[in-house]
Amino acid sequence: MNRTDALNVVKESIAQVIPDADLATLGPDEAFRDALEMDSLDFLTYIEILGERTGMRIDDEDTPQLTTLSGSADFLVAHGR
Amino acid sequence: MNAVATEGTKTTYREAMREALREALRSDDRVFLMGEDVGRYGGCFGVSLGLLEEFGPDRVRDTPLSESAFVGAGIGAALAGMRPVVEIMTVNFSLLALDQLLNNAATLLHMSGGQLPVPLVIRMTTGAGRQLAAQHSHSLEGFYAHIPGIRVLAPATLEDARHMLAPALADPDPVVVFEHGSLYNASGELLPPTAPVDLDHAAIRRPGTDISLITYGGSLPKARAAADELAAEGIDAEVIDLRTLRPLDGATVTASVARTHRAVIVDEAWRTGSLAAEVSARIAEESFYDLDAPVERVCSAEVPIPYARQLEEAALPQTADIVAAAHRAVD
Amino acid sequence: MGEFTMPSLGADMDEGTLVEWLVGPGDLIRRGDPVAVIETAKSTIEVECFESGAMGRLLVEPGTTVPVGTPLALIEPAAEGRGEPERARKAQGKPQAPPAPEHARPARTSKPSPARTPVPSGGRDRGHVGAGPLIRRLAEQSGVDLTALDGSGPAGRVTRADIERAAAATTAARPSRIRATPLARRRAAELGVDLSAVTGTGKDSAIRAEDVSKAASGHAAAPPPPRRTTAAVRASHPPEDQASGMRQVIARLMTRANRDIPHYYLSTTVDMATAMDWLHDHNRRSPMSERLLPAALLLKAAALAAHEVPELNGFWTDDRFAAAQDIHLGVAVSLRGGGLVAPALHRADTLGLPELMTALKDLVSRARTGRLRGSEVSDATITVTHLGDQGVETVFGVIHPPQVALVGFGRVVDRPCAVDGLLGVRPVVTATLSADHRATDGAVGARYLTTLDRLLQNPEKL
Numbered sequence: 001m002n003r004t005d006a007l008n009v010v011k012e013s014i015a016q017v018i019p020d021a022d023l024a025t026l027g028p029d030e031a032f033r034d035a036l037e038m039d040s041l042d043f044l045t046y047i048e049i050l051g052e053r054t055g056m057r058i059d060d061e062d063t064p065q066l067t068t069l070s071g072s073a074d075f076l077v078a079h080g081r
Numbered sequence: 082m083n084a085v086a087t088e089g090t091k092t093t094y095r096e097a098m099r100e101a102l103r104e105a106l107r108s109d110d111r112v113f114l115m116g117e118d119v120g121r122y123g124g125c126f127g128v129s130l131g132l133l134e135e136f137g138p139d140r141v142r143d144t145p146l147s148e149s150a151f152v153g154a155g156i157g158a159a160l161a162g163m164r165p166v167v168e169i170m171t172v173n174f175s176l177l178a179l180d181q182l183l184n185n186a187a188t189l190l191h192m193s194g195g196q197l198p199v200p201l202v203i204r205m206t207t208g209a210g211r212q213l214a215a216q217h218s219h220s221l222e223g224f225y226a227h228i229p230g231i232r233v234l235a236p237a238t239l240e241d242a243r244h245m246l247a248p249a250l251a252d253p254d255p256v257v258v259f260e261h262g263s264l265y266n267a268s269g270e271l272l273p274p275t276a277p278v279d280l281d282h283a284a285i286r287r288p289g290t291d292i293s294l295i296t297y298g299g300s301l302p303k304a305r306a307a308a309d310e311l312a313a314e315g316i317d318a319e320v321i322d323l324r325t326l327r328p329l330d331g332a333t334v335t336a337s338v339a340r341t342h343r344a345v346i347v348d349e350a351w352r353t354g355s356l357a358a359e360v361s362a363r364i365a366e367e368s369f370y371d372l373d374a375p376v377e378r379v380c381s382a383e384v385p386i387p388y389a390r391q392l393e394e395a396a397l398p399q400t401a402d403i404v405a406a407a408h409r410a411v412d
Numbered sequence: 413m414g415e416f417t418m419p420s421l422g423a424d425m426d427e428g429t430l431v432e433w434l435v436g437p438g439d440l441i442r443r444g445d446p447v448a449v450i451e452t453a454k455s456t457i458e459v460e461c462f463e464s465g466a467m468g469r470l471l472v473e474p475g476t477t478v479p480v481g482t483p484l485a486l487i488e489p490a491a492e493g494r495g496e497p498e499r500a501r502k503a504q505g506k507p508q509a510p511p512a513p514e515h516a517r518p519a520r521t522s523k524p525s526p527a528r529t530p531v532p533s534g535g536r537d538r539g540h541v542g543a544g545p546l547i548r549r550l551a552e553q554s555g556v557d558l559t560a561l562d563g564s565g566p567a568g569r570v571t572r573a574d575i576e577r578a579a580a581a582t583t584a585a586r587p588s589r590i591r592a593t594p595l596a597r598r599r600a601a602e603l604g605v606d607l608s609a610v611t612g613t614g615k616d617s618a619i620r621a622e623d624v625s626k627a628a629s630g631h632a633a634a635p636p637p638p639r640r641t642t643a644a645v646r647a648s649h650p651p652e653d654q655a656s657g658m659r660q661v662i663a664r665l666m667t668r669a670n671r672d673i674p675h676y677y678l679s680t681t682v683d684m685a686t687a688m689d690w691l692h693d694h695n696r697r698s699p700m701s702e703r704l705l706p707a708a709l710l711l712k713a714a715a716l717a718a719h720e721v722p723e724l725n726g727f728w729t730d731d732r733f734a735a736a737q738d739i740h741l742g743v744a745v746s747l748r749g750g751g752l753v754a755p756a757l758h759r760a761d762t763l764g765l766p767e768l769m770t771a772l773k774d775l776v777s778r779a780r781t782g783r784l785r786g787s788e789v790s791d792a793t794i795t796v797t798h799l800g801d802q803g804v805e806t807v808f809g810v811i812h813p814p815q816v817a818l819v820g821f822g823r824v825v826d827r828p829c830a831v832d833g834l835l836g837v838r839p840v841v842t843a844t845l846s847a848d849h850r851a852t853d854g855a856v857g858a859r860y861l862t863t864l865d866r867l868l869q870n871p872e873k874l
Contacts, residue, residue: 018748020748037748039746039801040705040706040707040800040801041705041707041772041773041776044703044705045773047700048700048701048703051700052700052701057700058700059695059696060692060695060696060703061692342595342621369594370594370595370597370598371594371595371598372593372594372595373593373594373595373596373620373621373622374593374614374615374620409615
C-alpha cells in the first residue's frame with residue numbers, strides 16, 4: 001500500500017468512528033484524539049476498523065504511533081504487505 | 082456411649098441429637114419423650130441411650146406398638162400444655178399415625194380459630210442404605226411436606242442435629258423431624274453456634290458459580306462429595322441444603338439459580354411427585370429466564386427399596402449419578 | 413385491546429415527541445419490541461411496548477408532541493400466525509389463540525401471510541360459521557380462523573379436512589422454532605442478537621447463553637442493520653434547541669440532587685499493576701475485536717462491588733431505601749454536541765468481560781446516535797463516571813436521583829509508590845464514591861471502595 005492509499009484508509013476509518021469529524025482542518029501531525037474529542041472507546045474502534053480494513057494485527061504497544069494522521073499512515077505503509 | 086457431648090468436642094450426629102434431647106428435658110419440665118423402645122432399650126437407633134436413667138420413667142416413656150395411639154396421646158398432651166417429643170421408629174411406620182397428624186395435629190389450630198395450638202415434635206428415622214429392605218427404608222418426607230399446618234425439618238449436619246430441637250419445641254405448630262439413618266454415625270467437630278438456628282432458611286453449604294446442587298438430609302454428604310469431584314474437573318458447584326422442607330425456602334434456590342443458571346436436585350425419594358418435583362416446578366416458575374440448561378433430578382429408582390446390597394446401591398442416588406447429572410447440565 | 417401510550421422516560425418528563433414509527437398497522441409485536449422512536453428534551457429513545465399482539469391503528473403522526481400517557485396506537489390481540497388486524501376484529505367473540513412464542517427479535521420483518529384454502533366467496537354472512545363443536549375445538553387448537561374458511565362439506569360446512577389444510581398452510585408459513593435456553597433468549601434480547609444467526613453448542617444443538625455472548629462479541633463491529641422506517645420524514649428539533657433542552661433537564665436534575673441529597677465523598681488509590689499486566693496479556697492473546705479497555709475492568713469491578721455491598725445499589729424513595737434486585741450499572745456518556753446521558757448496562761455484574769465490553773461499545777454508540785431504549789434510560793441502579801479520557805485523576809460526582817451512589821474513576825497514571833518497602837513506579841487509579849448519607853454511612857462507602865480495590869487485584873476473576 002502506498003502512502004496516499006494509507007492516508008485515505010486512515011481518514012475513512014476516522015470518519016466511520018466520528019461521522020461528523022472535520023478532517024479538512026486537521027493537521028497531519030496534530031494529535032487527532034484531542035482535536036476530535038475521541039475517547040478511549042472511539043480510539044479502540046478506530047484501531048479495530050484499521051485492522052479489519054488492512055488485515056493487519058495492531059497491538060496495544062503500537063497504538064502510540066497511531067495518534068496522528070501521518071503517524072497512522074506511516075505505520076500502515078511500514079507494516080503493510 | 083454415655084459421654085456427654087459438649088460443644089467444641091468431637092461428636093457424632095447421634096450424640097448431638099441426644100444432647101439436644103437432654104438439654105430440652107433439663108430446661109423445661111413440660112418436655113417428655115415417648116415412643117417404641119425409647120426408654121429401657123435406649124431407642125431403636127440409640128439416640129435416647131441413658132436418658133431413662135437420668136430423667137426417670139415419667140419423662141422417658143416406652144409405648145405399645147401403636148403409632149396411632151401414641152401420636153394421638155402426644156397430640157392430646159400438647160393440647161393440654163405439655164411439650165411432648167414423640168419418636169416413631171421409621172417413616173414407613175409413621176403412615177399408621179398419618180391420620181392423627183393430618184386430620185388432628187395439622188388442623189386443630191385452624192378449626193379452633195387459633196385457640197388450640199399443638200406444640201408437638203415428632204422425630205423419625207428415614208431413608209435407605211443400610212440393608213433394612215422395603216419396609217424400613219423409604220423416604221416419605223415429601224408426603225409430610227405436602228401438609229399445610231405443620232413444619233418439616235431435615236437436619237443433615239451435626240450443628241442442625243444439635244440445635245434444631247429447641248426452636249422446634251418453641252414452635253406453636255406441630256414439627257416433624259426426619260433423621261436419615263445413614264447420618265447417625267457421622268462424626269466431626271461440633272462448632273459452637275454463631276446464632277440461633279433459623280428454621281426458615283435453606284443453607285448454602287458450599288458456594289459455587291457453575292451449577293446448583295439442591296438437596297437435603299441423607300443426600301447432603303453425597304452432594305458434597307459430588308461437588309468435590311466436580312471441582313477437580315474445574316466445575317464449581319454450589320451445594321444447597323434445604324434443611325426445612327415445609328415451609329420451603331424458595332428464595333435461596335431462586336437466588337442460587339440466578340447465579341449458576343443450572344440446577345440438579347438430589348432427593349432419595351421416588352421421582353414421581355417427589356419434593357424434587359416441587360423444587361423443579363418452582364425453578365420453572367421463578368427462574369425460567371435464568372436457566373441455561375434443563376433442570377436435572379437425581380432420585381431413587383421407582384421400586385420398593387431392595388434388600389441385596391448391590392441392588393440397594395443401584396436403586397439409590399449415588400455421587401457418580403450426581404456428577405453425571407451435573408455434566409449433562411454443564412457440558 | 414390495549415393502548416400504547418407516551419411513556420414517562422424519567423422523573424422530569426411530562427411530554428414527548430413521536431419521531432418515528434418502527435412498526436406499522438398489522439405488524440405482530442412482542443412485549444419488549446421497540447415500536448417507536450420518541451424524542452424528549454434530553455435524548456432520542458427507542459421505546460419498547462409492554463404487551464404482545466398486533467399493531468392496530470396509529471393514532472399519532474410523527475412530529476407530534478403529546479403529554480405523557482397519551483395513547484399513540486392501539487394494540488390488538490393477535491391470532492396465531494396471522495397479522496391482519498381486520499381479521500382479528502371479525503373473529504372477536506371467539507377464543508383467540510395467544511401469539512406463538514418465537515425468538516425475541518424486533519418484529520420489523522413483514523409477516524408472510526399464510527396461503528388460505530380455498531378462496532372465500534363473497535356474499536355469505538361471515539359472522540355465522542357452519543361448524544359443530546368438534547370442528548370449533550380443532551380450529552381453536554390449530555389456530556385456524558373459521559371465519560376465513562369456506563367449507564367444502566354439505567351446505568358450505570367446514571370439515572376436518574378443511575381445518576387440517578388450513579392449519580398446514582399456517583404452520584408452513586411460520587418460522588420453525590429455534591432451540592435456545594431461556595437464559596440464552598434473555599441474553600439475546602438484551603444484546604440485540606438475532607438467534608437465527610447463532611450456532612448452538614448445547615444438547616441437540618441448543619443455543620446456550622455462552623453462544624449468544626460469542627455471537628455478540630463477533631457482530632458488535634458490524635454496522636447496524638438498515639432500519640425500515642414507516643414514516644418517511646423524521647421530525648427533529650434544530651440542534652441548539654436540543655442542547656438547551658438537555659441542559660435544562662440536567663440543570664433541574666442536578667439542582668435537585670444537590671438540594672435534596674446530603675452527599676458524602678470518599679476516595680482511594682487503587683494499584684492497577686496486576687490489572688494492567690493482565691489486560692495487556694489478554695489483549696496480546698485475543699483477536700483485535702475482543703480487546704478490552706481498562707474501563708471494562710473498572711466497570712465490572714464496580715458492579716461486582718455493588719453486589720457485595722448492596723446498600724449502595726438501589727433507590728431512596730418515600731424516605732426509605734429500597735434495594736434493587738439486579739445491578740444495572742449506569743454509565744455516564746458525554747455526548748459530542750455537549751450534554752450527558754447515563755444509560756444502564758443491564759445486570760452488569762453477570763456479564764463476562766468480553767460481553768461487558770461489547771455491551772459498552774453498543775450502549776455508547778447508541779447513546780451518541782440517539783438510539784437508546786426506554787429501559788436503558790430509566791433502569792440504572794448505581795452510576796459510574798469515568799473521566800480518565802479527559803486526563804483528570806479524580807472526579808467527585810453528583811448522584812443521579814433517586815440512586816444513592818455514584819462511583820468515579822480517573823485516569824490510570826504511573827505514580828511513585830511504596831511497594832514492599834521499596835520505592836516503585838506503578839500504574840494507579842483514583843476511585844471515588846459519592847454516596848447519599850440518608851441511605852448509608854461512611855463505613856458502608858468505605859467497605860465498597862475496599863471491595864473494589866480487592867476485586868481489581870484479581871483481574872482474572874472479574
